Amino acid sequence: MLTLSWLNNKNSNSLFGKSPARSAGFFVCLTLVLSGCDLFSFGTKSKIVLQVENRTMTLSQFSMALANRLKELDPLSAKDPSVLKTFKTKVTTDFLVDALIEQWFADQKLNLDAKTLEAELAKTISQFPSDKEFRDELASQNKSYQDWRKAVEIGLKRDVLFTTLRKEMTPPTDEELEAHFQANKLKYFQNESVQAESILLQDENQADVIKKLYRKTSFENLFKEYSLDRATPGAMKYGWIERAPGSPLEPLFISRKSELIGPIQVAEGYRLYKVTQRKQSFQRTFVEVKPQIKAEVVALRESARFSAWLDEQIKRHKIFRNTAAIDALVVETREE
Known part of the structure; x- marks a missing residue:
């Protein structure tokens, strides 16, 4: 259509x-x-x-x-x-x-x-x-x-x-938006998610070296020296990742605090990750998703x-x- x-x-x-x-x-x-x-x-x-x-x-x-x-x-x-x-x-x-x-x-x-x-x-x-x-x-x-x-x-x-x-x-009225929310409630369920920082590398061997150096220096210093995207503003902050079945990023959800996870192969090379924040799964409320629902109904x-x-x-x-x-x-x- x-x-x-x-x-x-x-x-x-x-x-x-x-x-x-x-x-x-x-x-x-x-x-x-x-x-x-x-x-x-x-x-x-x-x-x-x-x-x-x-x-x-x-x-x-x-x-x-x-x-x-x-x-x-x-x-x-x-x-x-x-x-x-x-x-x-x-x-x-x-x-x-x-x-x-x-x-x-x-x-x-x-x-x-x-x-x-x-x-x-x-x-x-x-x-x-x-x-x-x-x-x-x-x-x-x-x-x-x-x-x-x-x-x-x-x-x-x-x-x-x-x-x-x-x-x-x-x-659309608020009543119509509320009805849309109730009919599609599972769509607005938020899976478990983590916020991560990342270092982009060219090969796996380099990741082993950086993991050893991590015992003596900070993640930020390693990013500034080794990450392929270090010149890109804000590149160290990888962002929020939602848990998904079969995802190669599953190790992030079972990692220990401050642990380096990886290397995990991605399209641009290999990445090392460090989890900085976690959110448990939850059902988002109508108020939280109202702007999204309105956009969907209008569309x-x-x-x-x-x-x-x-x-x-x-x-x-x-x-x-x-x-x-x-x-x-x-x-x-x-x-x-």
């Missing part, structure tokens, strides 16, 4: 996507072809596969959008039929939703403030060290400046729609309201989808 939360997280003007997939040191290039057809013929490339009123997406545009998404995957996943079907659905959904939002904006006779658009464009560009690097990022995503500008514009129109839909919703109402809006737009407007042409798209990978 499409939701307002999903659409809020859909950053259509983002230029900070993942790099093209690499497998075993080889660069993977994705080529989309039509079964039994010549994708590069003008007639096939210009064939319309999606349309909302007068807004269209050609097979060439669909293929480009799909290829850009698949670049985030390894070559085997990209060619998997179920994965390919999922990503085709995502491309289709993105186009239809954006087109319907634009159509709604036009139907309501709304105008996007030019200064707001220019400010949003400048804000994104300012995040790059130079204009050249910004242009290079556009090129790496096979996106023209005009295409990107249009995506930013649609994003701002989306914000206007969301604001309108939220104004139509009734805020559910947003989802329902957006789904209703989307249904209204789909029924109101002429929508075309060339399923055969989209389904015929397959993936070929090549190494460079």
